[in-house]
Amino acid sequence: MNRKDKILIVEDQFVEANHLRIMLKNAEYEVQSIARSVAEAKKAITVQKPDMVLLDIQLVGKETGIDLAKYLRQENIGFIYLSANSNEEILNAAKETHPLGFLVKPFREKDLLVTLEIAKYHQEHGLESSLRKETFFQKQLKELEFHSRNRNESMFKIIQSLQSLLPYDFAIAVPKNNNNKIQDVIGFLRIGFNEYQTIGFDAFQMITNLKTHELQSYFENVIADKGVMLYNGKDFQSICKVSGMKNAVAKYFDMASNLTLPVPLPGSGQTTFFFTFFSRKAFGFNEEHVHLCERLQYPLVNAIGNLLKDIASAPLLKSDAASAHHPEITDGFNGIIGRSAPLLKVFDYITQVASADTTVLITGESGTGKERIAESIHEMSGRKNGPMIKLNCAALPSNLIESELFGHEKGSFTGATERRVGRFEQANNGTLFLDEIGEMGLDMQSKLLRVLQEKEMERVGGSVSIKVNVRIIAATNRNLEKEVAEGRFRLDLYYRINVFPIQLPPLRDRKEDLILLVRHFIKQYNKRTGKDIKHVSDTALQSLMAYHWPGNIRELENLIERSILLSKSDVIEDIPLPAIKDIKTKLQDEDWYVKTIEENEREHILAVLNKCMGRIRGSGGAAEILGVPPTTLASKMKKLGIKRAFSI
Numbered sequence: 001m002n003r004k005d006k007i008l009i010v011e012d013q014f015v016e017a018n019h020l021r022i023m024l025k026n027a028e029y030e031v032q033s034i035a036r037s038v039a040e041a042k043k044a045i046t047v048q049k050p051d052m053v054l055l056d057i058q059l060v061g062k063e064t065g066i067d068l069a070k071y072l073r074q075e076n077i078g079f080i081y082l083s084a085n086s087n088e089e090i091l092n093a094a095k096e097t098h099p100l101g102f103l104v105k106p107f108r109e110k111d112l113l114v115t116l117e118i119a120k121y122h123q124e125h126g127l128e129s130s131l132r133k134e135t136f137f138q139k140q141l142k143e144l145e146f147h148s149r150n151r152n153e154s155m156f157k158i159i160q161s162l163q164s165l166l167p168y169d170f171a172i173a174v175p176k177n178n179n180n181k182i183q184d185v186i187g188f189l190r191i192g193f194n195e196y197q198t199i200g201f202d203a204f205q206m207i208t209n210l211k212t213h214e215l216q217s218y219f220e221n222v223i224a225d226k227g228v229m230l231y232n233g234k235d236f237q238s239i240c241k242v243s244g245m246k247n248a249v250a251k252y253f254d255m256a257s258n259l260t261l262p263v264p265l266p267g268s269g270q271t272t273f274f275f276t277f278f279s280r281k282a283f284g285f286n287e288e289h290v291h292l293c294e295r296l297q298y299p300l301v302n303a304i305g306n307l308l309k310d311i312a313s314a315p316l317l318k319s320d321a322a323s324a325h326h327p328e329i330t331d332g333f334n335g336i337i338g339r340s341a342p343l344l345k346v347f348d349y350i351t352q353v354a355s356a357d358t359t360v361l362i363t364g365e366s367g368t369g370k371e372r373i374a375e376s377i378h379e380m381s382g383r384k385n386g387p388m389i390k391l392n393c394a395a396l397p398s399n400l401i402e403s404e405l406f407g408h409e410k411g412s413f414t415g416a417t418e419r420r421v422g423r424f425e426q427a428n429n430g431t432l433f434l435d436e437i438g439e440m441g442l443d444m445q446s447k448l449l450r451v452l453q454e455k456e457m458e459r460v461g462g463s464v465s466i467k468v469n470v471r472i473i474a475a476t477n478r479n480l481e482k483e484v485a486e487g488r489f490r491l492d493l494y495y496r497i498n499v500f501p502i503q504l505p506p507l508r509d510r511k512e513d514l515i516l517l518v519r520h521f522i523k524q525y526n527k528r529t530g531k532d533i534k535h536v537s538d539t540a541l542q543s544l545m546a547y548h549w550p551g552n553i554r555e556l557e558n559l560i561e562r563s564i565l566l567s568k569s570d571v572i573e574d575i576p577l578p579a580i581k582d583i584k585t586k587l588q589d590e591d592w593y594v595k596t597i598e599e600n601e602r603e604h605i606l607a608v609l610n611k612c613m614g615r616i617r618g619s620g621g622a623a624e625i626l627g628v629p630p631t632t633l634a635s636k637m638k639k640l641g642i643k644r645a646f647s648i
């Protein structure tokens with residue numbers, strides 16, 4: 001942060017506010033003023049717009065810091081929460097307001113300064129990346145004007161490119177002229193990554209079962225909003241009562257919010273073109289999307305104007321049944337199977353972040369595919385020709401992890417008979433994937449933080465600083481915010497790695513992907529085992545759908561493999577699901593969660609490995625303690641996803 005940035009402190013405890021003021025002044029920040037309530041803060045903001053607000057959650061008066069946060073977002077002022085409260089409910093409500101940082105009291109001066117620096121980075125980077133996307137979209141629009149081949153295709157391209165800016169599930173394009181006649185309507189329903197179902201008038205009619213004149217009147221009576229309009233939550237429900245078209249979309253396509261973008265076309269018989277975007281989420285769009293659409297109106301006028309030049313001579317879409325628009329038909333994206341809405345969101349994030357050098361934090365339960373996503377990001381990045389090095393932080397005892405990450409010089413500790421290059425150096429000009437980062441000890445966390453800040457490191461026992469150019473992708477199945485609140489994870493490291501978070505949904509929340517995954521794993525294991533399984537019985541499929549999948553995709557993969565091996569014909573009749581299918585899931589009831597046998601086994605093996613300092617073979621090795629041959633243990637580790645951080 002520039003040392004001249006102006007900061008407003010919103011804190012009702014005088015002593016704490018004053019202490020904060022002194023720390024900031026010492027670090028050459030300009031403290032604009034101290035406000036004790038939301039009202040005082042608003043007054044201060046009107047007089048002099050601060051660059052950043054440090055905001056306590058509990059304040060004097062009825063309104064809280066969370067209420068002020070909503071106002072700050074409207075005013076486009078960044079803020080960092082200060083809170084002594086580690087209550088998860090409050091943390092979640094606060095998180096919804098998109099703070100640039102979170103300081104848990106009591107905090108040290110260093111934590112404050114690092115958090116401010118990271119906040120500034122987030123502020124600049126977020127703005128920069130959304131501007132970059134917008135510029136890219138405008139470039140695409142220009143290209144369409146010059147290479148406009150086919151109007152349907154071009155319209156589809158516009159809608160498709162808008163996806164990276166507006167998170168819609170269904171978009172309808174409606175041209176409307178001064179006779180109030182709908183000349184043609186075209187809808188695009190998102191059904192996969194880069195895959196859209198094109199829905200024309202007839203398809204609309206088929207899906208909604210409405211009579212021609214009814215549907216016609218719905219489209220003709222589309223409410224002609226003059227400006228960009230946002231209908232979220234209750235507003236959407238209200239607009240559906242007066243707009244037959246929106247009501248039909250809500251009912252038959254399961255949409256719950258809407259954003260309308262009118263594009264008035266001068267010199268075309270006063271035709272206005274309406275893009276109307278729908279989301280399945282009740283609050284799918286926000287004020288920032290409205291401002292974005294307002295900025296896009298002008299560039300869209302030119303592009304759409306060209307497309308509609310000869311609208312009378314040919315309709316936009318032949319009125320036939322729904323057709324699919326899919327540049328590549330796949331069951332997923334880059335080998336990651338699934339088309340459910342939460343997974344499509346993840347694919348959007350991957351495409352957005354891959355090309356930047358940004359640090360990515362992937363969170364999600366065990367077996368949801370975090371490593372898979374990390375590989376995808378690396379493969380799609382500019383570093384794809386560089387190495388991708390992985391380190392499972394849980395599989396290494398704390399005394400080994402430092403030399404594993406940074407390497408060591410010969411003789412730096414007993415047993416260091418050779419110089420060893422660590423994972424950071426191995427990953428130079430590539431990507432370092434730090435799996436299960438939540439398991440890393442506090443000591444190691446501060447060493448890692450130093451490398452991330454300074455971009456250089458020293459080998460254990462070495463004295464020379466080595467520059468490293470590494471992109472970090474970290475993953476964890478822990479709730480890192482909870483870890484921070486409980487003092488097990490450094491806040492400054494959390495903000496350093498949480499630059500671009502991607503949350504992977506558990507399989508139970510995207511059961512629509514289950515059949516695709518089953519088909520994918522059957523194909524894969526048919527190939528591997530030489531079997532030729534063609535079907536899965538209805539009973540088996542039903543039991544798969546009813547199961548709660550605590551082990552997620554890894555569990556499904558293992559079960560399919562086992563079922564293929566056990567099946568005697570080309571049909572899988574039965575899937576040997578664990579007998580705990582009726583147990584509540586971890587997410588439903590954290591306290592009453594029963595681990596699967598595999599989860600218990602995994603934890604037990606990891607604990608023994610840690611005790612044996614990673615040694616598998618020989619006397620006192622993990623295999624001996626567990627009473628199995630080393631080779632059996634190695635294959636078990638592979639199956640349970642315990643990474644081979646040890647040699648046997």
Ligand SMILES: Nc1ncnc2c1ncn2[C@@H]1O[C@H](COP(=O)(O)OP(=O)(O)OP(=O)(O)O)[C@@H](O)[C@H]1O
Nearest residue numbers: 336337365366367368369370371372477553554641
């Ligand atoms: N969407 C997907 N499509 C196909 N295979 C997948 C998908 N997601 C995960 N898998 C497979 O499931 C297995 C588990 O995935 P992965 O190791 O990436 O999970 P993880 O979240 O990193 O697990 P952990 O937290 O235990 O390390 C792997 O074999 C992976 O290839």
